[in-house]
Amino acid sequence: SAVISQKPSRDICQRGTSLTIQCQVDSQVTMMFWYRQQPGQSLTLIATANQGSEATYESGFVIDKFPISRPNLTFSTLTVSNMSPEDSSIYLCSVEEQMSGNTIYFGEGSWLTVV
Amino acid sequence: QQQVKQSPQSLIVQKGGISIINCAYENTAFDYFPWYQQFPGKGPALLIAIRPDVSEKKEGRFTISFNKSAKQFSLHIMDSQPGDSATYFCAASGNNNDMRFGAGTRLTVKP
Secondary structure (H helix, E strand, O other): OOOOOOOOOEEEEEEOOEEEEEEEEEEOOOEEEEEEEEEOEEEEEEEOOOOOOOOOOOOOOOOOOOOEEEEEEOOOEEOOOOOHHOOEEEEEEEEEEEEEOEEEEEEEEEEEEEO | OEEEEEEOOEEEEOOOOEEEEEEOOOOOOOOOOEEEOOOOOOOOOEEEOOOOOOEEEEEEOOEEEEEEOOEEEEEEOOOOOOHHOEEEEEEEEOEEEEEEEEEEEEEEEEE
C-alpha cells in the first residue's frame, strides 16, 4: 500500500496565523484528498487536490481559507489560513492507489491546536 | 456531506462476542464500501472493503455483509478482542472517488 507522510504531525498555533501541512506519497498517485476530523467527529472532505490545476472544494470550504497546492503526483500541501480555535482539528491527507484496486489510504494526520 | 448513516454510535461487547456495526447509504452511484479502523492518535486504517457485485466478503475475523436493494452494509467482528477496541468508520465512494464517511462507532471490547 502507499506510504503517506504528513508534516507536521502535531502543532500548536496562535490565533490569526497560518500553517502549511505537507503530504508526501512514496509513489505516483492520480487522486489526492484532504480531510478534516474535528475532535471526536467523523471525517469531512475538504477538497480534492488536482495536479496542475486548482483544487476542487467541497461545500463549506473555500480556497481563501484552505489553499491547496499539488505540484506533482507525489506531493501536496494544505494551508489553514488565519486560524481560529474552531480550526483545531486533525487534517488528513489521503490518496487513491490504483494498483490496489482504487483503494484509498490515509496518512497519520496533522493534529492542530489553535490557541 | 453526511450521505452515509452509521449506527450504533457506541458499542460495548464482551471478549469473544460478535460486534455488529451497520451503515446505510443514499447515493446509488456509490460503488465502493470500505471500513476503516482508527485508534486514538492515529489516522484511519483500511480494514476491509466491498463492491456491490458481491453480498459478503470475509477477511479473518472481519466480515462485510452488503444488501444492495436495501442500500445497507454492515461489519461483523467475530470473536471480538480487547485489541479491537477502536473507532470504526464505514464509508462509500463513487466514480469521482470522493469518499463519504459515517459518523463512526466507538467499540469497546471488555476482557
